Amino acid sequence: MSSHTDTMSMRDALFEAPGPRMRRNIRVGTAISLVLVAVALGLVVQRFYLTGQLAAKYWTFFGQASTWAFLGRGFLGTIQVALVAGVIALVLGLVLMLGRTSALRPVALVSRVVIDFFRGVPSLLLIYFFFLVVPQYGIKLSSFWMITLPVGLAASGVLAEVFRAGVNAVPRGQVEAAMSLGMSKHKITFKIVLPQAIRFVIPTLISQLVVVVKDTTVAYVVSYPDMLQNARVLITNYDALVSTYFVIAIIYILLNYLINKASVAVARKTGTKIISRTSTAAV
Amino acid sequence: MATEETSIQLPVIELDHVNKHYGDLHVLRDVSLSVEKGEVVVVIGPSGSGKSTLCRTINRLETIDDGRILIEGRPLPEEGRDLAAVRAEIGMVFQSFNLFAHKSILDNVTMGPVEVLGRPRKEAEAEAMELLRRVGVAEQAQKVPAQLSGGQRQRVAIARSLAMHPKAMLFDEPTSALDPEMINEVLDVMVELARQGMTMVVVTHEMNFARRVSDRVVFMADGQIVEEGSPAEFFDHPQSQRARDFLDSIKGH
Amino acid sequence: MGLSELLTTYGDVYLTALLTTWKMTAVSYVGAMVLALVVTVMRVSPIRPLRVVGDLYVQVFRNIPGVSLVIIIVYALPVLKVVLDYGPSVVIACVLLGSAFGSENFMSGINTIGVGQIEAARSLGMGFVQIQRQVVIPQALRSAVLPMTNLLIAVMLTTALGSQVPLSPNELTGAVSYINTRSTGGILAFAISALGYVLTAVVIGFVGNRIDKRVRIVR
Numbered sequence: 033m034s035s036h037t038d039t040m041s042m043r044d045a046l047f048e049a050p051g052p053r054m055r056r057n058i059r060v061g062t063a064i065s066l067v068l069v070a071v072a073l074g075l076v077v078q079r080f081y082l083t084g085q086l087a088a089k090y091w092t093f094f095g096q097a098s099t100w101a102f103l104g105r106g107f108l109g110t111i112q113v114a115l116v117a118g119v120i121a122l123v124l125g126l127v128l129m130l131g132r133t134s135a136l137r138p139v140a141l142v143s144r145v146v147i148d149f150f151r152g153v154p155s156l157l158l159i160y161f162f163f164l165v166v167p168q169y170g171i172k173l174s175s176f177w178m179i180t181l182p183v184g185l186a187a188s189g190v191l192a193e194v195f196r197a198g199v200n201a202v203p204r205g206q207v208e209a210a211m212s213l214g215m216s217k218h219k220i221t222f223k224i225v226l227p228q229a230i231r232f233v234i235p236t237l238i239s240q241l242v243v244v245v246k247d248t249t250v251a252y253v254v255s256y257p258d259m260l261q262n263a264r265v266l267i268t269n270y271d272a273l274v275s276t277y278f279v280i281a282i283i284y285i286l287l288n289y290l291i292n293k294a295s296v297a298v299a300r301k302t303g304t305k306i307i308s309r310t311s312t313a314a315v
Numbered sequence: 316m317a318t319e320e321t322s323i324q325l326p327v328i329e330l331d332h333v334n335k336h337y338g339d340l341h342v343l344r345d346v347s348l349s350v351e352k353g354e355v356v357v358v359i360g361p362s363g364s365g366k367s368t369l370c371r372t373i374n375r376l377e378t379i380d381d382g383r384i385l386i387e388g389r390p391l392p393e394e395g396r397d398l399a400a401v402r403a404e405i406g407m408v409f410q411s412f413n414l415f416a417h418k419s420i421l422d423n424v425t426m427g428p429v430e431v432l433g434r435p436r437k438e439a440e441a442e443a444m445e446l447l448r449r450v451g452v453a454e455q456a457q458k459v460p461a462q463l464s465g466g467q468r469q470r471v472a473i474a475r476s477l478a479m480h481p482k483a484m485l486f487d488e489p490t491s492a493l494d495p496e497m498i499n500e501v502l503d504v505m506v507e508l509a510r511q512g513m514t515m516v517v518v519t520h521e522m523n524f525a526r527r528v529s530d531r532v533v534f535m536a537d538g539q540i541v542e543e544g545s546p547a548e549f550f551d552h553p554q555s556q557r558a559r560d561f562l563d564s565i566k567g568h
Numbered sequence: 569m570g571l572s573e574l575l576t577t578y579g580d581v582y583l584t585a586l587l588t589t590w591k592m593t594a595v596s597y598v599g600a601m602v603l604a605l606v607v608t609v610m611r612v613s614p615i616r617p618l619r620v621v622g623d624l625y626v627q628v629f630r631n632i633p634g635v636s637l638v639i640i641i642v643y644a645l646p647v648l649k650v651v652l653d654y655g656p657s658v659v660i661a662c663v664l665l666g667s668a669f670g671s672e673n674f675m676s677g678i679n680t681i682g683v684g685q686i687e688a689a690r691s692l693g694m695g696f697v698q699i700q701r702q703v704v705i706p707q708a709l710r711s712a713v714l715p716m717t718n719l720l721i722a723v724m725l726t727t728a729l730g731s732q733v734p735l736s737p738n739e740l741t742g743a744v745s746y747i748n749t750r751s752t753g754g755i756l757a758f759a760i761s762a763l764g765y766v767l768t769a770v771v772i773g774f775v776g777n778r779i780d781k782r783v784r785i786v787r
Contacts, residue, residue, distance in 0.1 A: 051394030403693025
């Protein structure tokens with residue numbers, strides 16, 4: 033029966049099965065906290081009501097198909113940036129990881145500096161680099177690349193570390209076995225180690241997509257029509273700032289929530305873990 | 316007052332028509348058992364028979380749905396200080412050792428006496444060292460649990476329980492997580508305890524231990540106590556078909 | 569613009585920007601830790617509504633983009649007659665975002681302990697408060713050192729949100745945009761700010777690793 037307690041989550045284990053006195057305390061605590069939650073919700077609604085934000089004109093345009101079509105186009109823009117930036121980050125992250133684990137000292141050092149750099153600066157700063165600095169050198173980028181490149185670069189540093197964790201998770205014995213078969217180092221890396229490492233980090237890669245999606249929201253800086261930028265257009269059209277920003281925020285939260293759920297589901301299915309220690313991105 | 320005299324004869328542990336469910340699963344069915352002072356009771360049975368659950372209800376790591384559990388004639392308290400006080404008097408040794416990972420071996424053993432009994436640290440440490448010597452791991456006192464082998468860790472866990480001067484000790488499959496070569500070093504400590512008159516309830520798969528050391532064998536299957544008796548009776552003349560099947564199935568080992 | 573010219577013209581802007589980033593980071597991090605603790609206590613409590621609210625809080629602020637949150641605080645709240653200064657608005661955003669991740673770190677710190685040790689403590693007769701003080705909190709804190717170090721760096725990066733509002737004085741990211749809209753600072757103007765972040769992150773990471781090595785629990 034020990035399996036029963038092993039699967040029990042720690043958050044339930046901190047308090048033991050209540051006796052009668054504790055059960056009464058929990059009932060009272062539940063009642064009080066329910067009242068507090070209701071009061072808090074009431075205050076929020078009251079605030080919306082007192083400032084007239086519950087008026088129909090602020091909300092009815094969300095019933096129109098055209099609103100959603102417009103937001104949908106923005107959503108597609110967001111997805112485009114996120115996916116292309118994701119691909120850039122995947123490729124560059126893999127290259128940086130291979131560089132960092134390279135036997136050539138200078139290559140390893142440069143890769144390490146690049147990784148630490150991309151992990152250590154805010155993606156907003158990289159965006160300003162492509163928006164304000166790059167044009168000073170006569171390089172003309174479309175707004176799509178002005179947002180996609182920095183978002184991809186920022187993620188590549190993290191992904192390089194994720195890949196490295198994946199490589200480290202491949203049992204050493206396999207490399208030794210391959211070496212004893214006389215396989216070349218190159219072949220071992222690409223045929224034995226990498227395929228397994230990548231399979232191991234797939235859930236983590238999915239969860240990192242959340243960071244990419246969040247970073248895309250700065251697209252308005254470069255006037256790229258992503259969802260947030262289109263929302264700003266809606267706000268000017270309908271003069272409905274509060275409702276629009278709240279609806280948009282909820283959409284982003286749901287999108288990222290689903291991405292997280294997906295990564296957990298994949299992790300569970302493949303029996304792998306989500307590596308969170310390498311991430312420093314919270315924006 | 317009659318209680319003064321009778322309490323001496325009362326069983327240390329008594330389960331009285333205990334029932335427990337996990338959802339639809341009826342894991343303890345009308346279980347009654349009493350353990351006298353100085354008695355060693357071994358609980359055996361196939362996995363999933365409820366023997367671990369039974370052991371864990373005695374200090375309320377598992378709750379029961381109905382029935383009564385008495386410790387020296389008094390009902391097991393349901394919560395709070397009273398429950399903690401009873402637990403402090405009953406030692407428990409787990410399958411997975413459960414030593415405190417962030418504390419040294421010595422601190423693991425002194426934690427109970429210092430924190431629960433309020434004994435001076437110096438005194439508690441001296442006694443802890445004595446206990447560690449008794450179970451043969453005194454040299455490891457300054458290490459942390461992860462540096463010890465499974466067998467050593469389990470012996471520390473026993474010392475940790477002994478430091479509380481328990482009236483009885485519960486062993487929940489104490490050797491099941493051990494490599495074969497470490498099982499005996501733990502069993503030896505348990506045999507020694509039994510010899511010194513400790514009241515023990517031992518859930519185990521170690522039939523040799525049951526045969527040699529126990530005063531009584533309790534056989535469980537499907538949440539019920541199917542039969543109980545002296546080790547000689549049970550192992551040589553099992554009464555029930557379930558027990559015969561079980562003994563046959565483990566004969567190879 | 570060369571380095572010396574850049575530094576003579578904008579040296580003090582950079583210096584104040586670096587100090588502003590540090591200050592915002594420190595204040596946000598402390599706030600985030602305190603809030604993370606409160607939220608975590610709610611999430612492990614046996615009182616259901618508190619658990620649900622705590623879980624919901626974490627999901628919301630883990631998943632909301634920082635920009636979206638800052639925009640709501642800076643532009644939507646005033647419409648609801650909740651007016652905050654720009655500086656505090658950014659710090660509040662950082663606290664809300666950071667606390668959600670901080671609570672996740674605390675939760676996984678608690679999860680590494682294992683039910684068994686708690687049961688062992690209970691069997692010794694230890695009470696709830698004793699178990700928290702002696703077994704749960706010390707271990708949760710020690711295994712949270714590395715994630716919390718990463719979180720400190722993350723909070724620093726999050727303060728770059730300050731560039732999205734008219735902040736005075738500017739923080740490091742805002743400074744780059746400030747300088748580049750006035751003169752062509754080129755790659756150097758960007759690199760100085762970047763260096764400010766990277767070096768701070770390296771130092772934080774180094775210190776965090778040292779602390780972790782000292783307190784890490786071998787399992």
